[in-house]
Amino acid sequence: MPELLNSILDTHPDIIFRYDAGLKMTYANQAASDFFQQPKDVVIGNNLLELSEPIHRDDIKTQLDTIGPDRRAFTITQPIARPNGTLHIQWTNIGVFDDHDELIGYQSLGRNITREVQLQDQLKQQTKELENLRYELRTVFDAVPATIWYKDDKNNILRVNQAAADSLGMTVEELEGTNTYDVFGESARDYHEDDLKVFRSGVAERGIIEPFEPAEGEQGWVQTDKIPLTDGENGPRILVVATDITALKEQEAILKSINKNLDDFASLTSHDLQAPLRKIGITAELMQLEMGDKLPEGADAYFADIAQGVGRMRMLIKSFLKFMRASPENVELGSVDLTALLRNAAEDETDSLEQADGVLRLPETPIYVRGDAALLTQVFANLINNAIKYRSEERPIVIDITAATEKQNCVINVCDNGAGIDPSFAGQVFDLFGRAKPHMEVEGSGVGLALCRRIITLHGGTIDLIPKDRPGSCFQIKLFRARSTTDG
Amino acid sequence: MDKVLIVDDSAFDRKMIIKAITSKDSNVDFTELSNGLSIFDTITKVHPKIAIVDIRMPGMDGFEILDKIRSIPECTDMPVLMVSGSEQPQDREMATARGANGYFVKPPTAAGYFSLGRTIYDRYLS
Numbered sequence: 001m002p003e004l005l006n007s008i009l010d011t012h013p014d015i016i017f018r019y020d021a022g023l024k025m026t027y028a029n030q031a032a033s034d035f036f037q038q039p040k041d042v043v044i045g046n047n048l049l050e051l052s053e054p055i056h057r058d059d060i061k062t063q064l065d066t067i068g069p070d071r072r073a074f075t076i077t078q079p080i081a082r083p084n085g086t087l088h089i090q091w092t093n094i095g096v097f098d099d100h101d102e103l104i105g106y107q108s109l110g111r112n113i114t115r116e117v118q119l120q121d122q123l124k125q126q127t128k129e130l131e132n133l134r135y136e137l138r139t140v141f142d143a144v145p146a147t148i149w150y151k152d153d154k155n156n157i158l159r160v161n162q163a164a165a166d167s168l169g170m171t172v173e174e175l176e177g178t179n180t181y182d183v184f185g186e187s188a189r190d191y192h193e194d195d196l197k198v199f200r201s202g203v204a205e206r207g208i209i210e211p212f213e214p215a216e217g218e219q220g221w222v223q224t225d226k227i228p229l230t231d232g233e234n235g236p237r238i239l240v241v242a243t244d245i246t247a248l249k250e251q252e253a254i255l256k257s258i259n260k261n262l263d264d265f266a267s268l269t270s271h272d273l274q275a276p277l278r279k280i281g282i283t284a285e286l287m288q289l290e291m292g293d294k295l296p297e298g299a300d301a302y303f304a305d306i307a308q309g310v311g312r313m314r315m316l317i318k319s320f321l322k323f324m325r326a327s328p329e330n331v332e333l334g335s336v337d338l339t340a341l342l343r344n345a346a347e348d349e350t351d352s353l354e355q356a357d358g359v360l361r362l363p364e365t366p367i368y369v370r371g372d373a374a375l376l377t378q379v380f381a382n383l384i385n386n387a388i389k390y391r392s393e394e395r396p397i398v399i400d401i402t403a404a405t406e407k408q409n410c411v412i413n414v415c416d417n418g419a420g421i422d423p424s425f426a427g428q429v430f431d432l433f434g435r436a437k438p439h440m441e442v443e444g445s446g447v448g449l450a451l452c453r454r455i456i457t458l459h460g461g462t463i464d465l466i467p468k469d470r471p472g473s474c475f476q477i478k479l480f481r482a483r484s485t486t487d488g
Numbered sequence: 489m490d491k492v493l494i495v496d497d498s499a500f501d502r503k504m505i506i507k508a509i510t511s512k513d514s515n516v517d518f519t520e521l522s523n524g525l526s527i528f529d530t531i532t533k534v535h536p537k538i539a540i541v542d543i544r545m546p547g548m549d550g551f552e553i554l555d556k557i558r559s560i561p562e563c564t565d566m567p568v569l570m571v572s573g574s575e576q577p578q579d580r581e582m583a584t585a586r587g588a589n590g591y592f593v594k595p596p597t598a599a600g601y602f603s604l605g606r607t608i609y610d611r612y613l614s
Contacts (some may be wrong), residue, residue, distance in 0.1 A: 103583055123589050271574045277498045278573070285598040448547060 003457075015089065015110030015313040018096075020477050021103055023064070035089075035110065052079070064106060067095035077113065088117040129244045136459045147222075149240040153199050155192045158237070162166045169401045195238050198226045209245070220246030259327050266324035270317045277317070281310035322378075323451045331458050335482035338367045338376075338403055338410065345380040352388045358397035360384065366402050368482040376479075379463075380414070383475055385447060387416035392471065410481045413466075415474035426465050490613045493536035495521045495553055496571070497545045501594055503539055505571075508605025509613070516613060524553035533558055538567040538612045543579055554586055567612045 009016055014033045018027040028036070028043040036043050036051045049057045063076060073094040080087045091112045096105040096375040141148065142162035142325040150159035156179050165172045168183065180188040204227040204376055212222040213235060220382065222242040286294075342362045346353075353360055369376075384399060391397035404410045420428055430453040456463040461479040468474045492509065496502045502530045511517055519534045521527065526593060531539075539557060543550035550570055559561045569585040569590040583591040590611075595601045 232550075267574070267576065271572075272597075273530075274573050275498060275501075278594060281596055282504060282598045282601065289598060 013112075015112075017043070017047050017048075017106070018105060020105040023106075025051065026105065026438070030084070032110075064093065066104065067093065067106065069097065069101045070094075072097070077117075086114070087112060088114045123300050146241050146243040149242075151180070151195065151240065152234075153196065153236045153240050155195070155372050157183070168390050195226065197238070198228050198238060199236050202228055204228065212242070212246075221245075221249045260279060262324060264329070270321040273317050274314070277310055277313050280305065283309075318447065319451065323454060326375065326451060326458060328458060331375060333370055333372060333459070334370045335368050336373045336376060336480055338369050338412065338479075339365065340357045341373060341377055342401055343378055345377045346384060349384050349388060352385070353397075356388050356391055356397050357387060358391070358399065360399045360401070362401050362405045367405070367410055369479040370482040371479055372455075373457070375455045378453050379477070382448045382452050383414045387414070387418055387473070389475075391416070391418040394419075405481055406478075408481055409461075409478045412477045412479070413474060414477070415462070415468065415472060417470065417472040420468070420471050421465060421473050429465055430463070431458060489515055489517050491519065491534055491536040491614070493521070493530065493534060493539040495524060495527070495539065495545075495550070496542035497562050499541070499544060500595065501542065501571075501573075504594075504598075504601045505605065505608075508601040509609055510605075511602055512606050512609040513613070514527050516550045516609075524548040524556065527553055527556050527580060531557065536560070536566070538569065538608075540569045540608070543570050543572045543583075551582060551586055554583075554588055558587055569608065569612075 010029045013031055014027055015028075015031045015156045017025055017032040017076060019025045025044050025046050025048060028040055030040070033040045038046075038051065043051060044102050049060060052060055059078075063074065066074065073092065075090060075092045076086060080089060090113045092109045092111075094109075095103050096107060098104050108155060136145055141159075144161055145163060147164035147167050148159075148161040149164055151157055157175050157177065160172055160175045161174060166174055168175070170183075175183065180191065184191070194208075197388075204225065206223045206225040206227075208226070210222060210224060211357045212220050221244075224240060224242040224246045227239045227241070229239055231237045249298045255368045258392045284303050288300070288303045292300075341360065346360055348363060351358075352358075380401075382400075388397055397416060397418055399414065401412065401414050404412055405411070414472040430449050453463050456479070459479055461477060466474050466476045490513075491528075492494075494502050494505055494567050496505075496518060499522070502522075506518050506520075510517075516541055519530060519536060525548070541550045541553050549573075554568055554570065555564065567589040569592060570579070570588045571594055572579050573594050578610045580591045592604060595604055
């Protein structure tokens with residue numbers, strides 16, 4: 001039996017040794033020998049303090065001195081520096097007493113708890129990192145200006161951010177863990193049913209615009225995204241993010257009102273301006289009709305001047321109204337076949353072109369842009385008309401319209417060999433009522449190019465007068481490409 | 489003798505429509521109003537065959553006057569023609585929707601007025 005016990009003790013992984021009251025080692029197992037880094041026959045008979053590292057000796061002596069009849073054992077954990085890392089040994093030191101309670105020796109059992117200590121350190125580190133991460137996430141979550149709700153399919157509120165809590169005049173702690181029916185009452189049913197639709201479809205619903213009742217203050221508007229999520233074992237979840245767009249809606253309403261006012265103003269102005277104009281034109285006409293034979297020679301020329309002035313004023317009013325009416329609400333964007341559109345724009349100018357003995361070259365292959373077909377037709381009809389109107393007397397007019405793609409844009413050049421534009425006026429050609437020499441003699445409202453620019457700007461594009469080597473003008477328009485006829 | 493009621497705040501435009509219709513037939517009696525305030529009294533007194541009403545007027549506009557005319561039992565089928573100083577697509581639609589019989593833009597020329605006068609006479613007075 002002692003042999004078996006010896007064998008067990010000797011092969012035990014724990015460090016086991018005995019020493020007498022003078023600290024002389026009387027027994028050591030293999031683990032002890034490994035620990036002291038000495039063969040067993042060196043360990044046994046040696047002094048414990050001699051075997052221990054100098055740095056630990058005082059401490060060992062002090063701790064062992066505390067063993068007595070009143071304190072027969074103690075446990076202590078000791079870190080021991082070794083070349084390949086620190087060992088953590090948990091020592092249980094037991095005093096051996098005789099029948100008279102006299103201390104006659106000690107037994108020590110050392111358990112290598114290095115791995116446990118490392119794991120504990122790792123756990124501490126990971127817990128700290130987790131805490132930091134939770135803090136960061138919470139901070140970010142609460143800093144988001146939108147209200148965020150994280151719920152399950154039973155409408156339990158799992159998480160809310162500070163903004164969501166503030167919107168109800170409650171705290172995050174009060175909300176998390178409750179059910180929306182407890183917070184909102186029966187009005188939670190509508191939200192719940194919307195959420196269930198999202199859960200069932202599995203598809204996020206984004207950009208839902210709906211009214212919102214804050215805890216304090218007037219009703220507002222929010223834009224909500226509802227995103228279904230799956231949380232592994234815990235079942236379906238939904239993330240509801242709502243951004244307050246009340247201010248945006250108010251600005252939109254103001255803008256709509258301004259645009260309506262502008263539109264009304266334009267209509268009213270043109271109407272009010274046309275009444276006296278009509279009176280002037282008709283009165284002059286009636287004078288000529290009813291008193292023509294009584295009027296002096298040369299009166300007809302004056303009447304012709306009146307008619308011309310009235311006609312020009314009417315044209316200006318019409319163009320101005322068109323200019324004022326070109327507003328974002330009136331733009332309907334879709335995929336437009338530019339080549340077909342240019343052909344349509346050119347059709348109206350066929351007679352003028354023939355009379356001028358002119359040539360118009362258009363692109364032949366289809367090219368698609370994103371735009372409002374009616375407005376863009378106006379632009380190109382205007383440019384073609386201008387080219388014919390401001391042609392040179394020295395040569396027949398040739399108008400070249402080319403279109404090419406450049407990354408996400410379509411670049412259209414409308415170039416002619418006409419009279420050209422004096423470079424000093426180049427900066428004014430797109431101004432409302434701006435006219436450029438030598439075109440002051442030619443009839444025009446001065447609104448055409450301003451209207452073209454306004455329309456192209458509403459499309460998010462650009463129109464510029466670009467330099468040209470030869471006589472004539474060249475306008476370059478850039479519009480967004482559309483991928484196909486179905487790309488709206 | 490046919491009777492025509494003209495409601496227009498512009499004396500010139502009233503004069504021109506009278507001149508235009510008279511050029512076709514001088515045997516037409518005209519009653520002129522510059523606003524719709526006395527429309528009920530005038531219609532019940534004059535019993536016009538047709539009414540020509542300007543749309544844009546200060547205070548009561550032409551559509552309100554049209555509604556008032558249509559509310560008079562004897563005038564539910566009386567031709568009412570709406571006129572406007574400028575082309576407004578929404579006015580044309582509104583005129584049709586509210587029961588007007590025609591919508592015209594005031595012509596910018598005397599010749600245009602005479603042509604309009606002939607059209608009105610041929611359609612509603614002859």
